[in-house]
Amino acid sequence: MRLYTLSKRHFVLVFVVFFICFGLTIFVGIRGPKVIQTSAANFSLNNSKKLKPIQILSNPLSTYNQQLWLTCVVELDQSKETSIKTSFPMTVKVDGVAQDGTTMYIHNKVHNRTRTLTCAGKCAEIIVAHLGYLNYTQYTVIVGFEHLKLPIKGMNFTWKTYNPAFSRLEIWFRFFFVVLTFIVTCLFAHSLRKFSMRDWGIEQKWMSVLLPLLLLYNDPFFPLSFLVNSWLPGMLDDLFQSMFLCALLLFWLCVYHGIRVQGERKCLTFYLPKFFIVGLLWLASVTLGIWQTE
Template sequence: MRLYTLSKRHFVLVFVVFFVCFGLTVFVGIRGPKVIQTSAANFSLNNSKKLKPIQMLSNPLSTYNQQLWLTCVVELDQSKETSIQTSFPMTVKVDGVAQDGTTVFVHNKVHNRTRTLTCAEKCAEIIVAHLGYLNYTQYTVLVGLEHLKLPIKDVNFTWKTYDPAFSQLEIWFRFVFVVLTFIVTCLFAHSLRKFSMRDWGIEQKWMSILLPLLLLYNDPFFPLSFLVNSWFPGMLDDLFQSVFLCALLLFWLCVYHGIRVQGERKCLTFYVPKFFIVGLLWLASVTLGIWQTVNELHDPMYQYRVDTGNFQGMKVFFMVVAAVYILYLLFLVVRACSELRHMPYVDLRLKFLTALTFVVLVISIVILYLRFGAQVLQDNFVAELSTHYQNSAEFLSFYGLLNFYLYTLAFVYSPSKNALYGKPPWGPGC
């Protein structure tokens, strides 16, 4: 590995280049556009004693808007010090407006769902409807709140969509990362071409898997979302991301365990427990994502947190499995560090991977905390409006962090220029 030929100065340079590249992506993101654009439409009750159904027309939309949300905030005609939490049935009917001005049924029925209104100093925002992909240039939404038996002063509705400027930035940066990942993958594979696969180190074998998955994580098919009016490209993107992230979790388990087991690694005792733990995490995340998408196709009011009785059970299940994974990983790291800290070459592999991974995890935790605060694990289990990127910096920081992390590992784990044909590419001679 090139890892063995690097001096302390080279190691410092590797980390400096990593931070510079990551800092550049964050800087570009800070200067970039907001992710979500909003347009408010206030509805005044005009002292009406009966709240009639409210019909609203969205602004003109394009495929660059990607998705559409309608939210509302209720203003009560009472003291702000009063706290209220009540459930009420809400009805919604969504129609699409074609380019010629004709109205087309999106969902040919009125949907009825129970929503919870929570008010302290002011009432919490309620998601009225969500469209995961846009087939029409405009939409009309008829909202019925007549079953809300409270003294209402006003109801403020807000349209939320992706900013077209952010969509264009996302397309270009995904394209850049796809090209860079393809180049890095080809260079890494080319550097290992003269060595037999059985001579590859466990890190090199995993990099040959992670780099193609990183290519899918960057999603070369992402532009299809703007060319095809279908839910399939979006679901494909979610699937690619979940597969890559779970493969990365599996990589950490296998490397920290496999670095201690230099001989034959049996499938039943070595790989099966790791695949089982990570597979449960992947299954839980993909199940909820597909569940949400499929139900939204038939009901724009569907929300897994509100309308799925088993959601809390699934959330607890995910947290328990995640805790088991973390404890297992910590056990492998501590045991590897205690057993291999005095072994030449092997301890260098361990120290470098641990240091770089620790930096990446700390940056990720900081980003998540700045984004969600102390409630990062309470209500943001899987992606919805509250968990979407709020600005370009968040999007580019996450994508840049994972991409540059893999690029750095690929550079360090590739064979050095003076590697010998007769020696394995991970040995001291490399």
């Protein structure tokens, strides 16, 4: 490999370029737009034995908002020194408003969710609803707290979405690295065209696997999430990320273990245990990612 013939000057140059790129990413993260955009809607409730359902209308949305969360902070009418932790059923009904503003999509199903209210001076935030992808430009959420048997002073609802400016930055960021990874992959394949695969070292073999997976990790299909109202682009993104990260972990395990193993690396004793361990991690990450996307 070229790595084995680098001089001290080349090593210093590699690390300088790495830290410059790392510093640029930190600068973009600090100076760039905020990831999450919030808008609050406060409600004052009169004390009553039974709370009426609350109807909340979201702000106008676009596909660049990607996802939508509705959270709630409950204010209890009691001493702040009191600590409470209780579970209660909550009803949630979501309606979507079409682009013309006249057609209302009404879903007759009312979702029943169990939430845990934890208060220690101030109550913790509760997630009321989460939409993984947006089919409509506006949403109406009807929330019912009828089963919460506590004296309530007020409720603070907050809408949370991805910042459209961040979404545009993410598109260009991913596009740049997709193109860069494709160029590096082509150059790597071109540099090895003169050599037989039998002459490749373990690093070259793994790089021929990791570079295409890195291309998928940057997700060339990411813009589809803004063009198609479906959970499929998000699922593909989670799948590609899990594949690359687990392949990278498997690469490091094989390389570091290969330093101690001299001679032939048998599939049954050398590779199979690593594939089994990393495969379990991959399966867990993919399952969790798809479950969160849906």
